[in-house]
Amino acid sequence: MDSPEKRIPSLFSRISDLADFRSITADALRGEGDVVLSGLSGSARALFIAKLWNLVRRPIIVVTAHDRDIQDLCSDLEYFHSTINSATATAGASRVSGFPAWETDPYSGLPPHADIQQARATALWQLRQKQTDIVVASIQSISTRLASAASFDSYSLHISMGDELSQDLLVEHLSNAGYLRQEPVSGPGEYSVRGGIVDVFSPLMRNPVRIEFFGDTVDSLREFDLDDQRSSGPVQRIDILPMQDVITDRGLLRHWSALARQQWQDEKFQHDLSEKIDLADGGAMFPGAEYLLTLGAPLEASILDYLDACVLVLDEPEVLRDEHEKFLNLMQHRYEQSISAGVVALPPEILFLTPEQIHKPYPQHRTILMEQLGTSGSENASRFHVSTQPVTRWHGRVKDMADGVRSSFAAGHQVILLADTIGMAERLRDLLHEYDIPFRVEFGEQPMRISEEALAPIVGIGRLSSGMRLPEAGLEIYAEADIFD
Numbered sequence: 001m002d003s004p005e006k007r008i009p010s011l012f013s014r015i016s017d018l019a020d021f022r023s024i025t026a027d028a029l030r031g032e033g034d035v036v037l038s039g040l041s042g043s044a045r046a047l048f049i050a051k052l053w054n055l056v057r058r059p060i061i062v063v064t065a066h067d068r069d070i071q072d073l074c075s076d077l078e079y080f081h082s083t084i085n086s087a088t089a090t091a092g093a094s095r096v097s098g099f100p101a102w103e104t105d106p107y108s109g110l111p112p113h114a115d116i117q118q119a120r121a122t123a124l125w126q127l128r129q130k131q132t133d134i135v136v137a138s139i140q141s142i143s144t145r146l147a148s149a150a151s152f153d154s155y156s157l158h159i160s161m162g163d164e165l166s167q168d169l170l171v172e173h174l175s176n177a178g179y180l181r182q183e184p185v186s187g188p189g190e191y192s193v194r195g196g197i198v199d200v201f202s203p204l205m206r207n208p209v210r211i212e213f214f215g216d217t218v219d220s221l222r223e224f225d226l227d228d229q230r231s232s233g234p235v236q237r238i239d240i241l242p243m244q245d246v247i248t249d250r251g252l253l254r255h256w257s258a259l260a261r262q263q264w265q266d267e268k269f270q271h272d273l274s275e276k277i278d279l280a281d282g283g284a285m286f287p288g289a290e291y292l293l294t295l296g297a298p299l300e301a302s303i304l305d306y307l308d309a310c311v312l313v314l315d316e317p318e319v320l321r322d323e324h325e326k327f328l329n330l331m332q333h334r335y336e337q338s339i340s341a342g343v344v345a346l347p348p349e350i351l352f353l354t355p356e357q358i359h360k361p362y363p364q365h366r367t368i369l370m371e372q373l374g375t376s377g378s379e380n381a382s383r384f385h386v387s388t389q390p391v392t393r394w395h396g397r398v399k400d401m402a403d404g405v406r407s408s409f410a411a412g413h414q415v416i417l418l419a420d421t422i423g424m425a426e427r428l429r430d431l432l433h434e435y436d437i438p439f440r441v442e443f444g445e446q447p448m449r450i451s452e453e454a455l456a457p458i459v460g461i462g463r464l465s466s467g468m469r470l471p472e473a474g475l476e477i478y479a480e481a482d483i484f485d
Contacts, residue, residue, distance in 0.1 A: 006442045007442070011414060011416065012051075012084055014470065014473040015047055015473070020384060023382070024052070027382040034377035035382045035384075036371070037370050038372060038374025038384070040386055040388055041389075043477075044386070045073070046076030049134065049313060050077060052313075058311060059307055059309075059311075060135070060313060061142070061304070061311070064138055064320075067138045067141065069138070070099075070138060072465035076464050078096045079463055082094075083462070095134065097132040097134070098135075099135050100116050106291040107331075107345050117178060120244070120245045121242045122204065128153060137303065139323050139324045140324075143352045145353060147245070147246070148300065149301060152242065155176070156239070158239055159218060159237065160236060165217075179243055185199045185200070185226070187201060196212060196213045196214070200240060202241050203241050203243070209223055210224045211238075246293065248290075248293060249283075250283030251283075253280040260273060260344065261273075263295060269344050272344050292345075302357075307364075311366050313367075313370055314369050316370070316371045318371070328354070387472055389468070390468065391466075391476060394482065394484075395484075405417070405437055406437050408457075409438070409453075412474060414474055414475050415476045416457070416476070416477045417432075417483070418462040418477065418478065421461070422444065422461060425460065428483070429459045438453045438457070440457070442459070443459070464481070465479065465481065
């Protein structure tokens, strides 16, 4: 029996009936004034952004107030983007990327966590390679200064069978790009060397790859298994991403050492400086080097310089401005503390963009202001409103949930229940069956029962941080978190 056509994607398109997307898109792309969208909350923001991408077909950078918001917004966007824009999706590949901020204080003397550096570098690489559609950043992460796009590109490596490539230069490149030498390779961001063989596991690789050299020629490229280290199928080409967005090499470290002696000549800095210079003179990294090397290699770009053209979506712009100001004030305070304590440090304006620099005009980019109340923007701004509401959270009260779904169904509303996994989706299906509520399932190959009712509640699979109600469209979407958390 053929599987029934899924209705969820078409139901999500109902947001087009609530928001004049053609006018929003046209006004945004003209770039003649502010475009303000109000009324969206929770995961409804992600639904709108996914639909917006469907029309503008250019990268979207979403800026939110806090790093802690990035994961949930990415998760919501991954679901809606893959569902609405399924024709553009690549099997098994997400087209949504997170761009987190350094989680360490630049004045603490500690390096950024390797996972954070990897996530940032991967997002930038995907933007440069046009392998991502939507990037979610915090105001802190987007304000971090970056190396130029051309400089970053120089640390991306594409290797094909038969390429002329020195093994020694490859190993040096991996080290400079942030890869850790580990015998044997056990995870992303690691490499190993054995004779004429280099094993490497770059982010976005399905499996690590074994590169065999014959002299200075790439003689073989084969995936291998992490568990038994045995080679498997051949590959024709691999992409080696940088593992960090701040790229270093021995020459830069030695150059920094010479400049640092001139920059911090005061006696109070000499104890801290001598430890760093001793390592840098030998071409070795020192703790916190990522925040100091810009002395020798100024960072003059932002993530917006990595794109030909994009739509910048500012989530609650007034909050973003306040958070940015608080962050820069804190960094100035920490900088002054460091200098007073005799710790070498660079001022915040060397490491971070000011509000004026972030909001400087980019002729190729466009901006949409997204907020709950719609009070931002100039007097002549184009303003649009979409009415959305949060849904009831049941907190595991299954009977109350069943009563609520039954009531909405009786009122002529379309209800969608989304579970994170197939196991939880089966549980929701069984609960609706137990409470004798008509339903339709949109997961698995052989649904237990499909109701003939046009508005029967639908059970599907999708990871959302929260659900939403679109009252004007008669649509209610519940996430697993709304039902059981």
